[in-house]
Amino acid sequence: MSWTISITKAIRQNAAEIIDAAQAVGNEDCPQEREEQVIIAKSVALQIVESDALFSGDPGDMFNISLYGHANPEHKNHEGYSNDTITINIYRAAP
Numbered sequence: 494m495s496w497t498i499s500i501t502k503a504i505r506q507n508a509a510e511i512i513d514a515a516q517a518v519g520n521e522d523c524p525q526e527r528e529e530q531v532i533i534a535k536s537v538a539l540q541i542v543e544s545d546a547l548f549s550g551d552p553g554d555m556f557n558i559s560l561y562g563h564a565n566p567e568h569k570n571h572e573g574y575s576n577d578t579i580t581i582n583i584y585r586a587a588p
Contacts, residue, residue, distance in 0.1 A: 494520030498560040506552035526564035555586035
């Protein structure tokens with residue numbers, strides 16, 4: 494079901510280790526569907542952080558990440574529940 498990951502004031506040069514180590518918290522229902530979402534969200538977040546789309550190119554740049562998702566059983570809509578979603582927010586952090 495619903496899950497979230499928050500990473501604050503992380504250094505870009507350590508992004509892979511930091512993102513990989515981050516644990517999702519939230520509802521433990523639908524563990525397989527939830528894990529599928531967490532893996533893909535982390536992968537996309539790392540691709541963005543490793544790019545220069547948000548950063549100056551300095552490996553010491555800092556970032557915050559907020560990942561959120563909701564996974565239903567078999568990724569199918571269920572009445573009374575939110576639809577499946579993945580949200581990725583990445584912000585440059587002030588030193």
